[in-house]
Amino acid sequence: MQIKSLEELRKIKEDYKDKVKLRSQNEEAGDHTEILVGMATCGISSGARETFQAFVEELSKEKMDDTKVITVGCVGYCHSEPTVQVIIKGQKPVLYGNVKKERVHEIIEKHIKGGQPVERLILSTDFETI
Amino acid sequence: MGNNVSGFKIIYRKEVRIMTKPQTISVTAPAEEEFPKEKYDELEQFIDGMETTKGALIEILHKAQGIFGYLPRDVQLFIARKLGIPGAEVFGVVSFYSYFTTKPRGKHTISVCMGTACYVRGADKILEKMKEKLGIESNEITEDGLFTLKDVRCIGACGLAPVVMVDDKVFGRVKVEEVDDILNQYRK
Amino acid sequence: MEKMRMNVLICSGTGCMASESEKVIKNLEAIIKARGFANEVEVVKTGCFGFCEQGPIVKIEPDNVFYVRVGPKDAKEIVDEHIVKGRRVERLLYKDPKENKPISRQEDMQFYKKQLRVALRNCGFINPEDIYEYIAAGGYEALGKALLEMTRDEVIEEIKASGLRGRGGGGFPTGLKWEITKKQESEVKFIICNADEGDPGAFMDRSILEGDPHSVIEAMAIGAYAIGADKGIIYIRAEYPLAISRLTTALKQAREAGLLGKRIFDTDFNFDIDIKYGAGAFVCGEETALINSCEGKRGEPNYKPPYPAQEGYWGHPTCVNNVETFANIPVIITKGAQWFASIGTEKSKGTKVFALAGKINNVGLVEVPMGVTLREIIYGIGGGIQGGRKFKAIQTGGPSGGVLTEKDLDAQIDYDSLLAVGSMMGSGGMIVMDETDNMVDIAKFYLEFTMDESCGRCTPCRIGTKRMYELLNKITSKKGTMADIDALKQLAYMIKDGSLCGLGQTAPNPVISTMKHFWNEYMDIIKDVDHPQGEGRYVPKNKIGMKS
Numbered sequence: 001m002q003i004k005s006l007e008e009l010r011k012i013k014e015d016y017k018d019k020v021k022l023r024s025q026n027e028e029a030g031d032h033t034e035i036l037v038g039m040a041t042c043g044i045s046s047g048a049r050e051t052f053q054a055f056v057e058e059l060s061k062e063k064m065d066d067t068k069v070i071t072v073g074c075v076g077y078c079h080s081e082p083t084v085q086v087i088i089k090g091q092k093p094v095l096y097g098n099v100k101k102e103r104v105h106e107i108i109e110k111h112i113k114g115g116q117p118v119e120r121l122i123l124s125t126d127f128e129t130i
Numbered sequence: 131m132g133n134n135v136s137g138f139k140i141i142y143r144k145e146v147r148i149m150t151k152p153q154t155i156s157v158t159a160p161a162e163e164e165f166p167k168e169k170y171d172e173l174e175q176f177i178d179g180m181e182t183t184k185g186a187l188i189e190i191l192h193k194a195q196g197i198f199g200y201l202p203r204d205v206q207l208f209i210a211r212k213l214g215i216p217g218a219e220v221f222g223v224v225s226f227y228s229y230f231t232t233k234p235r236g237k238h239t240i241s242v243c244m245g246t247a248c249y250v251r252g253a254d255k256i257l258e259k260m261k262e263k264l265g266i267e268s269n270e271i272t273e274d275g276l277f278t279l280k281d282v283r284c285i286g287a288c289g290l291a292p293v294v295m296v297d298d299k300v301f302g303r304v305k306v307e308e309v310d311d312i313l314n315q316y317r318k
Numbered sequence: 319m320e321k322m323r324m325n326v327l328i329c330s331g332t333g334c335m336a337s338e339s340e341k342v343i344k345n346l347e348a349i350i351k352a353r354g355f356a357n358e359v360e361v362v363k364t365g366c367f368g369f370c371e372q373g374p375i376v377k378i379e380p381d382n383v384f385y386v387r388v389g390p391k392d393a394k395e396i397v398d399e400h401i402v403k404g405r406r407v408e409r410l411l412y413k414d415p416k417e418n419k420p421i422s423r424q425e426d427m428q429f430y431k432k433q434l435r436v437a438l439r440n441c442g443f444i445n446p447e448d449i450y451e452y453i454a455a456g457g458y459e460a461l462g463k464a465l466l467e468m469t470r471d472e473v474i475e476e477i478k479a480s481g482l483r484g485r486g487g488g489g490f491p492t493g494l495k496w497e498i499t500k501k502q503e504s505e506v507k508f509i510i511c512n513a514d515e516g517d518p519g520a521f522m523d524r525s526i527l528e529g530d531p532h533s534v535i536e537a538m539a540i541g542a543y544a545i546g547a548d549k550g551i552i553y554i555r556a557e558y559p560l561a562i563s564r565l566t567t568a569l570k571q572a573r574e575a576g577l578l579g580k581r582i583f584d585t586d587f588n589f590d591i592d593i594k595y596g597a598g599a600f601v602c603g604e605e606t607a608l609i610n611s612c613e614g615k616r617g618e619p620n621y622k623p624p625y626p627a628q629e630g631y632w633g634h635p636t637c638v639n640n641v642e643t644f645a646n647i648p649v650i651i652t653k654g655a656q657w658f659a660s661i662g663t664e665k666s667k668g669t670k671v672f673a674l675a676g677k678i679n680n681v682g683l684v685e686v687p688m689g690v691t692l693r694e695i696i697y698g699i700g701g702g703i704q705g706g707r708k709f710k711a712i713q714t715g716g717p718s719g720g721v722l723t724e725k726d727l728d729a730q731i732d733y734d735s736l737l738a739v740g741s742m743m744g745s746g747g748m749i750v751m752d753e754t755d756n757m758v759d760i761a762k763f764y765l766e767f768t769m770d771e772s773c774g775r776c777t778p779c780r781i782g783t784k785r786m787y788e789l790l791n792k793i794t795s796k797k798g799t800m801a802d803i804d805a806l807k808q809l810a811y812m813i814k815d816g817s818l819c820g821l822g823q824t825a826p827n828p829v830i831s832t833m834k835h836f837w838n839e840y841m842d843i844i845k846d847v848d849h850p851q852g853e854g855r856y857v858p859k860n861k862i863g864m865k866s
Binding site for chain 1: 432433434435436438439440441442443444445446447450451453454456458459462463466521524525526528529530558560561574575576577583584649653675679680681682683684685699
C-alpha cells in the first residue's frame with residue numbers, strides 16, 4: 001500500500017502501535033508474549049540463529065501459538081551474545097544474555113510458562129531510549 | 131612530432147571512457163579456457179542485463195568473483211573487452227581492492243581476524259600458529275588445495291575476540307592450543 | 319563514631335573544586351554547626367560524581383536528593399530548608415533537559431543512566447525487516463513533516479540549529495554541509511551515505527544498518543529534499559552481507575509503501591536510493607575516494623577543493639554523510655533542534671555511539687551523551703578492566719587517532735576535548751589496553767594497517783609508512799638505535815605534513831602518541847641509549863620538509 005499523507009502514515013502507526021508498544025520499558029498491555037532475538041552479525045556468529053531456531057521448534061512442539069519469536073538488531077551487549085528479550089503481557093521486559101540453544105528450554109519452562117524469570121541469565125540494562 | 135607520428139594524427143578515443151551501453155560486438159571467450167563456457171555466459175548475461183555500465187566496474191567484478199571464485203587474468207580481460215576499456219584499467223581496480231583476489235581459493239577459507247580488538251587479545255599468535263600448521267603464508271593456498279589462509283580486518287565479532295572464521299562459521303575466543311582442533315574438523 | 323542522622327555528600331573532584339566547592343563545604347559546616355546539628359549531620363567530601371558540568375554537586379543521604387550548581391550562598395538554604403525542615407530546595411534540583419522538570423533522585427537523572435540511545439533508538443527493539451514496525455515506532459513521520467510542513471531552508475536551519483556534527487570522525491557541521499550543497503546551481507545533485515566502516519574494531523554503523531535500516535533511508539530522503547537531490551547512493555562494504563541484505567529488504571519495502579520513488583507524500587519530491595558495494599579499502603571512507611569508488615574506479619582521494627559539495631559524483635554536487643549522522647536526523651526533525659541541542663556539550667551536541675572493545679569487561683556498543691568522561695565509559699558502562707588488571711591506555715579514533723592514558727581519563731568526550739589531549743573522536747572505535755600490552759607493538763600494529771591501506775597515490779604516505787614500518791620492525795626486534803628513533807620521528811612529521819588526504823596525514827598518529835606517552839617502552843628496547851632525550855647522532859642528509 002502506498003502512503004501518501006501524514007494521516008495515512010499515522011493510521012498505520014496506530015494500527016501497528018500495539019505491536020511495538022509492548023517493548024517499551026514499561027508495563028504496557030499487549031495480547032501476546034514476544035521473544036526478541038538479537039540477530040546482528042555478532043549475535044549470529046555467537047549462535048543466535050540456533051537459539052532462534054530452538055525457540056521456534058520448542059514453541060511449536062508445545063503448541064504455544066500466542067508466543068511470537070521476532071528477529072531484531074543488536075542491543076550492544078556483545079559481551080553476552082546471543083541476547084534475548086522476553087516480553088510478557090503486564091510485565092517488565094527481561095533481557096537475557098548468553099542464551100545458547102541449550103538454555104532455551106529453561107527459559108520457556110520457567111519464565112514463559114511458569115512466570116519466573118531465570119535470574120542467573122538476566123542482564124541489567126543501563127540505557128535509556130528516547 | 132608527438133601526436134603526429136608518421137603522418138597519422140592519433141585520435142584519443144575519449145568516447146571509450148564515457149561508454150554507457152554494453153558492447154554489441156561479440157566477445158569470444160579466451161583461447162586457453164579453464165572455465166566452462168557457461169560461466170562466461172552467465173557473466174555476459176549479467177553485463178548485458180545492466181541498464182548502464184557507467185561506473186559499474188566494481189559491481190561487475192563482484193559478480194565475476196562470485197561466479198568464478200577469483201579473478202584470473204582471462205576473466206579480467208574478458209570484462210575489459212566487454213566494457214570497451216583497457217585491461218590495465220580493470221587490473222588497476224582489481225589490484226586496488228583487497229576484496230578481489232587473482233589467486234584461486236582453497237576448499238575452505240580460514241580468516242583470522244586481525245582487527246584491533248582481536249589483536250590486543252592475541253590474534254597475531256593465532257595467525258602465526260595457523261601459518262606454522264598449514265605451512266603457508268597469508269593469502270596462500272595449501273598444497274592439497276584444502277585451505278586458503280587470510281588475515282582480515284574486523285569481522286565485527288569483537289565481543290568474542292580473538293576470532294577465527296572458517297568459511298561462514300565463526301570460532302570465538304580461540305586459544306592457540308585449539309588451532310589443531312579447528313583444522314581437524316575440516317580435514318576428514 | 320556516632321551514627322549520623324544525615325550525610326551531606328559534596329563532590330570535591332577537580333571540576334567541582336574549580337567551581338568553589340571548597341567554600342560550599344565551609345559554609346555548610348559552619349551553618350550546620352550554628353543550627354546545632356553538628357552531632358547529627360555530617361558533611362562528607364566525596365570523589366567525582368562524574369557530572370562536573372553541573373558542579374558543585376551536593377547529595378543528601380539518606381533522602382537521596384541531588385542538588386546541582388550549588389554556590390556558597392546556597393548553603394544556608396539547603397541547611398535551613400532541607401536539613402532543618404525536611405523540604406527540598408526545588409530551584410537547585412537538576413532539571414531534565416528533555417522535559418524540563420526537576421529531578422531529585424540520582425537514579426532518575428539521565429546522566430546516571432549513563433547511556434542515552436538516540437541513533438540506536440530502535441536497534442534491538444524493532445524487526446528491521448518489517449517497515450510497519452519502524453512506522454509504529456514513529457518512523458517516516460519526520461520525512462512527512464519535512465516534506466509537507468517545512469521548506470527546504472527550514473529543514474537545513476533545523477539541522478544547523480541542532481548542532482549535529484559529522485559522526486564519521488571529522489566532525490564537520492552537517493547542516494552547513496547541506497547548506498553548501500543546496501546553494502550549488504545544478505540540475506542534478508546526489509546524496510551519499512558513507513557506510514564503508516573501515517576502522518578495525520568499529521562496528522556501530524553496521525549495527526545501525528542491521529538493526530534499523532529505515533532510519534538511514536528516511537534521513538537520506540530528508541537530506542535529499544533539503545539539498546535538492548533526487549538520487550541517493552549507499553556505499554557499503556561488501557564485507558557486511560547481513561547489513562546489505564537488510565538494507566535491500568528495507569529499500570524494497572519503502573518503495574512499495576511509496577516512501578521512495580515518485581511523488582513521495584503526494585508532493586513534487588521524487589527520490590530513490592541505489593546500493594554500491596565497496597571492496598575492502600580503508601581509504602574509501604574519505605569522501606573523494608569514496609566517490610571515485612562509486613564511479614567504479616580505484617578509490618584514490620582527490621585534491622580538495624573542489625569539495626564534493628561542489629563537484630562530486632560524476633561532477634555533480636554531492637553530499638556525503640555517515641550512517642550514524644543520518645540515524646540522528648529523523649529525531650531532530652520530529653523532536654526539534656532545541657531538544658537535540660540540550661544534550662551534550664557546548665560545541666558537540668547529541669550523543670555518540672562507541673564500539674568498546676579490547677581488555678574490558680563489557681565489550682559492546684554504547685551510546686552516551688557527548689561530554690561524559692572516558693572514566694565513566696571504562697569503569698561505569700564498561701565494567702572496568704578484564705581480570706582486575708591495571709588500565710594502561712585507550713585508543714580512540716582507530717588507526718588515525720592516538721592513545722590516551724590514565725591522566726586523560728577525566729577528559730570529556732567531545733570533538734574538541736579529544737583533539738586537545740592528542741587523540742580524536744574518529745568514527746567511534748575504543749580499544750582498551752591493560753598493563754600487559756606493549757605499546758610499541760600496538761603502534762606497529764596500527765602502522766602496518768595504514769601501510770597496507772595506503773592507496774599509493776601520494777609519495778609521503780605510500781613510501782613513508784613503509785619506511786616507518788621497517789624502522790619499527792627493526793626497533794621491536796631489538797636492533798634499533800637512537801638514530802632509528804630520530805628517523806622515525808622525522809618521518810612521522812614529514813608524512814603528517816606532506817600527505818594528500820586524511821589517511822596519510824593521520825597515519826603517524828599512533829607512533830607520535832605512543833612516543834609521547836610511553837617513551838620508556840621505546841627506550842627499553844633500544845640498543846644504545848646514550849642519548850636518552852632522543853636527540854641522537856643521526857644527521858639527516860636531506861633536510862627538505864624536515865621538522866621534528
